[in-house]
Amino acid sequence: MSRRGAGRLRIIGGQWRSRVVAFDPALGVRPTPDRVRQTLFDWLAPCIDGARCLDLFAGSGALGLEALSRGAARCTFLETGAAQAAGVDAALRALGAQTRAEVRVADALSWLRQPQGRYDIVFLDPPYGSGLLQPALDALAPRLAPGNRVFLEWPGDAAPRLPAGFEILREKAAGQVSYALATFRAEAEPAT
Numbered sequence: 001m002s003r004r005g006a007g008r009l010r011i012i013g014g015q016w017r018s019r020v021v022a023f024d025p026a027l028g029v030r031p032t033p034d035r036v037r038q039t040l041f042d043w044l045a046p047c048i049d050g051a052r053c054l055d056l057f058a059g060s061g062a063l064g065l066e067a068l069s070r071g072a073a074r075c076t077f078l079e080t081g082a083a084q085a086a087g088v089d090a091a092l093r094a095l096g097a098q099t100r101a102e103v104r105v106a107d108a109l110s111w112l113r114q115p116q117g118r119y120d121i122v123f124l125d126p127p128y129g130s131g132l133l134q135p136a137l138d139a140l141a142p143r144l145a146p147g148n149r150v151f152l153e154w155p156g157d158a159a160p161r162l163p164a165g166f167e168i169l170r171e172k173a174a175g176q177v178s179y180a181l182a183t184f185r186a187e188a189e190p191a192t
Contacts, residue, residue, distance in 0.1 A: 009060050012038055014069030021091040023060035023084075031062040032125060032153060036174050040151055041070055043170050043181045044121065047149060048072055051120040054143070056108050056136060061088035063123035063151065068097050072121070077103045078111055109135055118145040125153040134160045141165060144184045153179040 009031050011019045023031070032040070040063075041048065049071040055064030058077040065088075068075050079085040082105050089103045104111070109132070122140060126132035133152065137160050140150065149169070152160060156176055162168065171180040 009062055009065075010034070011066055011069050013041055013066065014071065016065070016069040016095055019069075019095065021061075021065065021094060023087050023091075030127070031060040033174065033177065036153070036177060036179055037062065037066055039172060039174075040179070040181065041066060044070075044149060044151075047120065047147070052117070052145070053121045053123070054078070054119040055123045056112075057124070057126040057132065058088050058103070059084055059125075059127075061091055063125065064088075064101070065091060065095070065097075067121065067123075068095075068100055073100065075101045076117075076119075077101060078106055078108050079103070080105065080107055108132065109139060112136065112139040112143060116143065119143055120145050120148055122148070122150045124150055128155045137166070138163050141184050141186075146186070148183055150182045150184065151179065152182060153177060 007022055008020050009023055011017060012034055048067060051072045053064055053067045053072045053075040055061060055075055055077045058064060058079040061077055064075040064077050077088045085103050085105045092098050092101050124136055126136060133154055156178060159178060166182050166184045169181045169183055
């Protein structure tokens with residue numbers, strides 16, 4: 001990772017700024033890099049306060065933890081790996097944030113097909129090479145609240161195809177990582 005060493009993640013803004021949480025890198029977890037997270041949360045600054053968030057492929061929980069630190073009301077963390085989910089749960093306990101979060105061990109695509117809630121902000125960063133970004137994006141629209149924001153991250157130039165109703169608001173690359181902030185607008189929803 002960086003100067004902090006493998007298995008340590010620093011929250012970069014908000015109430016837990018500079019707090020460090022641990023994760024197990026042996027589990028294949030690849031946290032979103034600090035500079036990408038900083039850019040993303042600069043983009044989300046106008047809409048993060050009070051937001052309902054979904055960290056769909058949570059891994060280390062970096063994005064959802066950062067959102068909670070910066071004022072999101074709630075975050076649901078979804079992860080298929082029980083050990084990764086336990087790590088996110090431990091980080092939430094260490095930060096005293098258990099009441100504002102839910103950690104679920106579940107398959108993201110199956111979970112998206114169930115009637116759950118709607119989310120203001122969704123972090124969509126599946127493991128690289130998993131082939132999950134496109135099907136998750138295709139299944140996401142019914143879970144999005146009006147005025148939503150969707151963060152997408154992918155390796156290099158393997159950008160996903162946007163389903164109907166989605167549009168990219170911001171896009172950037174950092175090294176081998178490409179990422180974007182998108183929104184989904186239902187037919188009747190006006191542009192913001």
